Amino acid sequence: MLTRRTTAAAVAATLLIGTPAVAAAATPRTTPDSRxxxxxxxxxxxxxxxxxxxxxxxxxxxxxxxxxxxxxxxxxxxxxxxxxxxxxxxxxxxxxxxxxxxxxxxxxxxxxxxxxxxxxxxxxxxxxxxxxxxxxxxxxxxxxxxxxxxxxxxxxxx
Known part of the structure; x- marks a missing residue:
């Protein structure tokens, strides 16, 4: 039971942490720097x-x-x-x-x-x-x- 909760928490954390990186990788910066x-x-x-x-x-x-x-x-x-x-x-x-x-x-x-x-x-x-x-x-x-x-x-x- 503890293993399932730990695994579920690890997967959820990976998804939450990984989402911005995936989104950033999927959407390349094509606009020039604002400065x-x-x-x-x-x-x-x-x-x-x-x-x-x-x-x-x-x-x-x-x-x-x-x-x-x-x-x-x-x-x-x-x-x-x-x-x-x-x-x-x-x-x-x-x-x-x-x-x-x-x-x-x-x-x-x-x-x-x-x-x-x-x-x-x-x-x-x-x-x-x-x-x-x-x-x-x-x-x-x-x-x-x-x-x-x-x-x-x-x-x-x-």
Whole structure:
């Protein structure tokens, strides 16, 4: 009798302990690390020099008065898509931020933000962040700007 209880307890413990390991092994990690580009923009590029003008495209815009916040995207021929945010007709000290999330199945995981501050000239862009895609996930990005004590964001692009 003691042997059956011990065996049953051992089997139950093995199932309980083994279940997360089995689940983790059955579901491989395919999403990038959430810390890839938090405040430093991670592995990013300067969109002004990395993409030829014909390879830069305008995405959705948002307005605060005459200040425009825009999500931009581009790629090199045959290369992956990159996203960045721009602000134009802005004032010194205004900020523009690129936010991105990774859509993984039914859950969203915040992946990061990349910001830049207007120092002169009334326009600024963030660095460009490479879009990532894989089995069951993709990156979605939007641009937000802060001007005249107000913040506005664009719609997002997948």
């Amino acid at each position: 890839t580009a938090a405040s430093t923009c991670g592995r990013s590029v300067n969109p002004n020099t990395y993409f030829r003008p014909g390879m830069r495209h305008a995405g959705p815009s948002a307005w605060i008065g005459s200040t425009r916040i825009q999500l931009r995207y581009g790629n090199r021929p045959g290369g992956p898509r990159y996203y960045w945010a721009t602000i134009t007709h802005a004032s010194r000290g205004d900020k523009v931020t690129l936010y991105w999330d990774i859509d993984h199945g039914e859950s969203w995981r915040d992946s990061g933000a990349c910001s830049a501050t207007v120092h002169s000239g009334g326009a600024q862009n963030t660095r460009a962040v490479k879009a990532v895609h894989g089995t069951g996930f993709h990156l979605q990005a939007k641009a937000c700007g802060h001007h005249a004590s107000r913040t506005r964001c664009t719609t997002s692009l997948p």
